[in-house]
Amino acid sequence: MAAAPSEYIPSVYGAWVYSEYGKTANVLKFDPNVAVPEIKEDQVLIKVVAASLNPLDSRRALGLYKDIEGDTTLPTIPGYDVAGVVVKVGSQVQKFKVGDEVYACLSNSNEIPQYHAKNSHGDLNEKALVKPNRLGSLAEYTAAGETMLALKPKNLSFIEAAGLPLAIETAYGALERTELSAGKSVLVLGGSGGVGTHVIQLAKHVFGASKVAATASTKKLDLLRSLGADLAIDYTKENIEDLPEKFDVVYDAVGQTDKAVKAVKEGGKVVTIVIGPVTPPAFRFVLTPTGSILEKLKPYLESGKVKPVLDPTGPYPFSKVVEALGYRETSRATGKVVVYPIP
Template structure:
């Protein structure tokens, strides 16, 4: 199938300088569509989800790593392949795909992200969209689900081991609970969240929901084989860990635990490995009730993300 007709310019949310998202992120209706190289595909974006790393880059928190504007935010994508590079064998034009477009979260992330009508990325980070999921649902998954999975693998979670998840109702934490239960076979799952999210924790598979507004998880007499810190409470997290246990953190490096902190390596292999669990419904997308935000309301979506009160993922859809 030949490449679909692709315009030379597109609509995209772009920032040309660092600053507060509401001040610097602007809708550009005439931004150049990215070119692809031989191992890349061009994707017509249908839906994209937001992640904290998006606004951290906009704010300039990572500028020391030489991430210079102009940039289009967005890591997660679900869409349709409209052009393939000469070396790409994995996909063809018309394939419905999803993924996190940046192989290494902080290593030369792409300046043309997913909050645009088109984005270009390597075929190795994309997988075919599960047939039972909508583009909206698929876009919510890649970065959060892959991060959850990589952390559990790093921590050595396996059948019969216990785990506590700090921030169990967030984008990553909601997947940690589901994967720990349905993929890794954890014997007991505890998780923290606010009062209104206790039922969600149970529905995800938590055996012991903990309301952090009423109870200090670090004071529990029971300790855990694995502590997964998705919120940045490393000092407390260590107190919840069994002797010889494992700590993983996606929030910040942990003093005394040099291997605890990690940044995702995006790889379609994880998405493909989890595809049976997605198609069987054992692992489900968790999308915040306020989603989706239409493309025109992307600034409102970011404002909500930056409150840190979202349940699951915030998705922008449809993208024109």
């Protein structure tokens, strides 16, 4: 294995860990003595520089998925999104070398309860059966499989890159599943969130949608327009099921498929990424994270056509992870909440 000089890789590192289920404010503790993982031959060891938070971090800590086959075991280091520097590579790793600046989604599944759900073609998503990573990104070091990684675009900071992987991969993958293409229209429910902000941009600049509509609260309508939304809808004042026009695709990022199906054209597609009841003909998208999506989107990120959207309260320092999670749990965040710097 290639490795950085041994003095750069300690035997233990600091990480946020929970050993029992509950609210993150109660169960998440800082452990300064976590053993640095032994990487497998197809993995790399990453010195974490920045990480971002996702709803799954809090849900998993609550134990919502503990009885579902494939969930992680305790103790667990939370965190899916990572941006950092490769400090060691496994013997079979070919695409990355020590010193590379990389980013990735460390999860092997978007939503654990979807493991046994069928996709829109009626097939089980086998790759999503793999256990999610127990060694998450809210740590000084983490391990990741080569296939999950991509080189960080040079124009993005570690902070910006950390806010992308899970959200932008989920946005892209679900839009691809709906067969959105040039000339079609799309409505995004929850346009100001981590995923929704990317759905708007990708629909407009990557998939070539003819019209992009999105919902948000009153204060966030200008953000939607700045991201490329042709129609910014204030959900506190308008009901989407009462809109005079219908859309080819409705992307539900908030868990309202009952309303979403009333806003889609006949023969259109409704996709949701939120756990809970799904109203037909809507279907739930299951993300299998892969660095190939990040690589595919690299030209759009480097050109600035697609940009990370970060919550203005951040970044939060590594010592304030519990506070950062508490803020994200209020559902008031705009875009992604990032933790930086990580020592």
